[in-house]
Amino acid sequence: MGKVITLFKLLPKLHQMLLCGLFFVTLIIILMPSDNVQASKQTPSANGEYDVNTRYSVPLAFRTPTAPAAELSDTNPEHRKRPAQLAPASSKTTEQDPQQVKPEPSVVAAKKLNEKRFQVKSGDTLAALFERAGLSAKDVYDVTQLPKAKKNLLKIMPGDNLVIAKSEDGKLVQLRYHLDKITTLIVDNGENGYQESIVKKTVEARSKFANATIENNFWNAGVNAGLTPNQIMQLATIFGWDIDFALDLRKGDQFAMIFEEEYADGVFLKNGNILAAEFTNQGDRYTAVRYKDGNYYSEEGRSMRKAFLRSPVDFKYVSSSFNPRRLHPVTGQVKAHRGVDYVAAVGTPIKAAGNGRVIKSSYNQYNGNYVFIKHNDTYTTKYLHLTKRKVKTGQSVKQGQIIGTLGSTGRVTGPHLHYEFIVNGVHRNPRTIKLPKSEPIASKEKAQFAKLSATMMAELEHNKQVQIAAQ
Ligand SMILES: [Zn+2]
Numbered sequence: 001m002g003k004v005i006t007l008f009k010l011l012p013k014l015h016q017m018l019l020c021g022l023f024f025v026t027l028i029i030i031l032m033p034s035d036n037v038q039a040s041k042q043t044p045s046a047n048g049e050y051d052v053n054t055r056y057s058v059p060l061a062f063r064t065p066t067a068p069a070a071e072l073s074d075t076n077p078e079h080r081k082r083p084a085q086l087a088p089a090s091s092k093t094t095e096q097d098p099q100q101v102k103p104e105p106s107v108v109a110a111k112k113l114n115e116k117r118f119q120v121k122s123g124d125t126l127a128a129l130f131e132r133a134g135l136s137a138k139d140v141y142d143v144t145q146l147p148k149a150k151k152n153l154l155k156i157m158p159g160d161n162l163v164i165a166k167s168e169d170g171k172l173v174q175l176r177y178h179l180d181k182i183t184t185l186i187v188d189n190g191e192n193g194y195q196e197s198i199v200k201k202t203v204e205a206r207s208k209f210a211n212a213t214i215e216n217n218f219w220n221a222g223v224n225a226g227l228t229p230n231q232i233m234q235l236a237t238i239f240g241w242d243i244d245f246a247l248d249l250r251k252g253d254q255f256a257m258i259f260e261e262e263y264a265d266g267v268f269l270k271n272g273n274i275l276a277a278e279f280t281n282q283g284d285r286y287t288a289v290r291y292k293d294g295n296y297y298s299e300e301g302r303s304m305r306k307a308f309l310r311s312p313v314d315f316k317y318v319s320s321s322f323n324p325r326r327l328h329p330v331t332g333q334v335k336a337h338r339g340v341d342y343v344a345a346v347g348t349p350i351k352a353a354g355n356g357r358v359i360k361s362s363y364n365q366y367n368g369n370y371v372f373i374k375h376n377d378t379y380t381t382k383y384l385h386l387t388k389r390k391v392k393t394g395q396s397v398k399q400g401q402i403i404g405t406l407g408s409t410g411r412v413t414g415p416h417l418h419y420e421f422i423v424n425g426v427h428r429n430p431r432t433i434k435l436p437k438s439e440p441i442a443s444k445e446k447a448q449f450a451k452l453s454a455t456m457m458a459e460l461e462h463n464k465q466v467q468i469a470a471q
Helices: 002-010 013-031 035-042 126-132 137-143 147-153 218-224 229-238 443-470
Strands: 114-119 161-166 172-178 183-190 193-200 204-213 254-264 267-281 284-290 340-342 349-351 356-364 368-374 379-386 402-405 417-423 426-428
Touching: 126 137, 137 172, 147 172, 147 183, 147 193, 204 218, 204 443, 218 229, 229 254, 229 267, 254 443, 267 443, 284 443, 356 379, 368 402, 379 402
Parallel strands: none
Antiparallel strands: 114 161, 161 172, 172 183, 183 193, 204 254, 254 267, 267 284, 340 417, 349 402, 356 368, 368 379, 379 417, 417 426
16 A cells, blocks of 8 residues: 555645546445346336236246246256245244255264265266265276166266265274255275265155235236246136136236245245145135145035136236237227237147037138137137137147247237137137036045045134234
């Protein structure tokens, strides 16, 4: 510092002043708040504020105010951020000091001598890692004579960890390698020479409660309730026969659910199934309970599956704000028209609403690419303006099968699916029509299901009351 000041004094006066000025300007820039931070606070996605009845274009986009986009496809629970309100109290236990490895309960019996964790580096082979651990080529040879060790250790990946325990004289005593979150390969070197074993932790299921009131969009409500994208989709799938998630949701709709979380040694592994759920849509209450057959039934024991999906488009692809009064895409006026229009991005997959046979898959100047499906003598559904048709005339289709992709072919002003639901030759509103009642649970299962349903619904109600009391 002294040298800098001496040098500064040697400079001419003008240079000294310029330097001083520069110094203060730099200081001000450093201390000024960043514009980026202020700007991001004002973006609508940060606070999730959207006006009801205003149209926002949401092309294939998910509104995820708290969850990072990468989470959508990330199924590795380790990479997933646990929302604060759902975080297990023991979440700290996932972090471990690289040098001080805590013994796992399953390997308590093993000798704990000189134990160290080694991380596989890029380009590492088992031999290179063993060398770093002070082990010999003979050790590599001996360990890889064991079939499971050979299979798993010869394909170690960067980032993997091996725990190596050595005796005081530097002899390999034990090696542990996590195959996944609950499975560990253990190689022991004892009196009988090398032996290997696979140890699995016991997975414990805990049930968890989540609920929300929808303010402006279902996706946001789910994210705010701490649900993962996968759970939000599961919930929409369970109720997808009763509720059109693309068009029927309104402010004030509510849901509540109990789901499983899997833990091993107090550490969160992954979410399990939704066990029970309730959805109130525009005042109508729907319930679902998962039975041991893996299917969902209403609390009275009626199957959630029905002959028709309420919507042939996933809600996540459709403009997520509420827009009950649709403008006609061509005339620009609100008018009664014989179908339902789903506005979404070109390429959005379109699903068959029910099982049936394709009676027409063709093109004309009005409909563009279109597909008609006859489900039985009573019901026919029609799908217009597709970009691509994925089925041929005469073909059988299953419910939920992709029959084409949304587009803007034919007489349209913008991309949308025009969907028609025809009952005995008459156009009906697919969103409100009463559909045939679905099959109830088998009579021999009835009593058992009724008991389960009563318990789950009581638990759901209890949790809701607790939550209300806490507010
Ligand atoms: Zn239309």
